Amino acid sequence: MAASPNRQWQHFKSMPSGRRFKTRHRLRRAQHGGLARKIVFMTGGALLVLAGMTMLVLPGPGLLAMLLGAALIAEESLLAAHLLDRCDVWATGLWQRWRARKRGKPRNP
Numbered sequence: 269m270a271a272s273p274n275r276q277w278q279h280f281k282s283m284p285s286g287r288r289f290k291t292r293h294r295l296r297r298a299q300h301g302g303l304a305r306k307i308v309f310m311t312g313g314a315l316l317v318l319a320g321m322t323m324l325v326l327p328g329p330g331l332l333a334m335l336l337g338a339a340l341i342a343e344e345s346l347l348a349a350h351l352l353d354r355c356d357v358w359a360t361g362l363w364q365r366w367r368a369r370k371r372g373k374p375r376n377p
Contacts, residue, residue: 285360289342289349296343306344313340 283291316337323330342349
């Protein structure tokens with residue numbers, strides 16, 4: 269039986285930055301789903317990325333849709349998983365620098 273989405277999310281978050289998507293890719297590849305699952309995930313991911321690109325101009329959560337689409341593609345493509353891991357490391361570093369800078373500034377009363 270598959271784990272609940274909440275448990276899967278907790279497991280994903282607990283993995284170190286830079287290995288999350290490749291680990292998820294390896295776990296999904298170990299499951300036997302066949303060609304049909306691969307086609308569904310790749311097509312759904314591509315459609316979400318395209319919809320997200322459209323929502324960058326039109327109202328809607330464009331970046332979120334693009335990220336979800338890329339994550340779906342990364343479950344079936346090692347190259348996409350590798351690229352998302354690199355983006356994850358970059359974004360984590362950026363977030364940590366921003367937090368450190370925010371902590372360093374004195375607050376105005």
